[in-house]
């Protein structure tokens with residue numbers, strides 16, 4: 243009989259404590275420096291590679307945790323350390339998941355190791371979907387991939403933006419339009435191998451937060467890649483396009499969008515990142531409120547401060563529970579009938595923004611300076627309500643799922 247438990251098992255606790263140790267000893271002490279430098283923290287990524295945190299094996303192990311809690315637990319701990327550095331460590335995973343989800347075994351075996359490099363020569367990878375005119379509105383994508391049958395090559399042209407690790411990646415995964423008539427159903431993903439001519443980095447963005455994570459435009463100018471770089475292969479693509487064309491022609495029943503199901507399963511991981519940042523700021527605030535004295539007593543003696551901390555902790559715990567529920571559902575193949583994945587990302591990201599702001603308030607003037615980490619955490623937290631679908635898009639998805647109506 244299935245047993246309900248809210249407790250992590252011994253193995254999970256061991257992994258969590260190991261990750262927490264790395265986050266506390268290696269990531270957190272480096273956070274302020276790399277935030278100021280606004281550069282990819284290569285030495286920290288290398289340290290993560292040395293201990294086995296920066297590798298496909300590590301993520302695969304967490305991913306295959308049958309409870310579903312492996313990934314959210316890992317994200318929470320690493321992002322507790324620092325969001326910018328942690329994103330530099332896990333950003334490659336976004337591209338790797340793109341290959342794992344759509345690639346053939348051969349593509350997985352060829353490209354994923356090149357995304358990570360090795361301990362002595364670490365590499366990163368980038369997943370490039372967003373464009374200047376296609377952010378929330380993915381169907382407006384313009385980057386075009388055209389098949390050159392004579393050479394069995396794809397020719398890709400367009401400009402991607404906001405790509406984490408864009409331009410500095412060894413391997414880029416690029417989503418492009420292969421059939422403009424089919425909207426988002428006419429997209430396909432391509433591997434752009436290392437040093438491919440025509441791919442270049444455009445503007446590197448100077449950001450509000452997660453500044454240790456590199457974000458840039460990626461320009462694709464007549465980029466030619468072999469047919470083998472189409473993820474999943476041509477035969478599968480042709481079949482998928484034929485089905486989509488048939489549906490469009492006959493106006494047949496709307497096929498369930500596979501991409502939406504994938505998002506429901508991946509969004510809790512972003513929620514877990516937000517929980518990590520929120521928890522980090524809450525802990526600093528709790529500590530400060532206990533020790534800072536005004537009017538002859540610790541500021542936590544005032545309900546006005548203590549109740550804020552009570553609310554912060556309640557919301558963080560609620561966010562984690564939503565994240566864990568959605569992660570558990572994903573691994574157990576439960577249908578997301580209320581868009582529970584989007585719910586978890588929405589609530590956790592809004593919580594992180596709110597809680598980090600409250601932490602600044604509790605630290606007073608000190609909270610507003612770079613002498614204390616909550617200022618950075620507040621800047622970092624703002625990303626969670628934007629990437630992997632903004633809060634408005636999460637609400638749209640939830641409302642559409644609940645109502646069955648095409649709410650705009």
Ligand SMILES: Cc1cc2nc3c(=O)[nH]c(=O)nc-3n(C[C@H](O)[C@H](O)[C@H](O)COP(=O)(O)OP(=O)(O)OC[C@H]3O[C@@H](n4cnc5c(N)ncnc54)[C@H](O)[C@@H]3O)c2cc1C
Pocket residue numbers: 336369370371372374376377378379403404405406407449452457625628629630631632633634635638650
């Ligand atoms: C630091 C960072 C890293 C990123 N990393 C990557 C990456 O690695 N790969 C990648 O492909 N992308 C990445 N992104 C892109 C990210 O996913 C997009 O920024 C996000 O999807 C929003 O798109 P947009 O910025 O174009 O905003 P827009 O879509 O222009 O939205 C602007 C505002 O309008 C609102 N809005 C839009 N449509 C609606 C609607 N229908 N109803 C209500 N409100 C609406 C939005 O919620 C938002 O508040 C990254 C972004 C950032 C900032």
